[in-house]
Amino acid sequence: MSRFDSVFARFERFDRTVDGWFDPMRGNPTLDRVAYLASELADYSMAWHLAGAGRALAQPSFERQAVRLAVALGAESALVNGAMKPAIGRPRPEGWEEVAADVRRPKTASFPSGHSSSAAMTAVLMTAAPPPLRPLWWGLTGLVSASRIYNRMHHPSDVAVGLVIGVALGRAVRRVPFT
Secondary structure, eight states, rough: OOOOHHHHHTTHHHHHHHHHHTTTTTTHHHHHHHHHHHHHHHHHGHHHEEEEEEEEHOOOOGGGHHHHHHHHHHHHIIIIIIIIHHHOOOOOOOOOHHHTTOOOOOOOOOOSSSHHHHHHHHHHHTSSSSOHHHHHHHHHHHHHHHHHHHSSOHHHHHHHHHHHHHHHHHHHHSSSSOO
């Protein structure tokens, strides 16, 4: 039980409604695999680190931004997973053990979604430099974020707040000079 339960109670209707949108899709073998794969690839921000490194290899002028992204992902993880989740302590959604049988079991609390915050921060940082591939980065962010709800790893409000945190962190990181 979290000391923030009264706050989360205010999001209960939103969480139930959005989670209900995913119910008819759950159990579809193709969607299950896509959602599980999206979650797995984003574990430990692996997909985002690989994206930054890949872009730096393809575009040497992006090397500094790739280092910035890697450092920012480490800081984001320390903040979200190391500080916020333990302090808030929101339990994972009910039934996640059955829905997400193939997904790595998280050891941290549910709020906020670290997958969503790292994805959104990466999207902000990757779209700051040319060429702008906004649809790709924001599409991946949406896919990873939706997978966390689909797999019942997070309440929809966890994902929404994670996205807001990621965008805010990405914008803050872009303002910091990096030479």
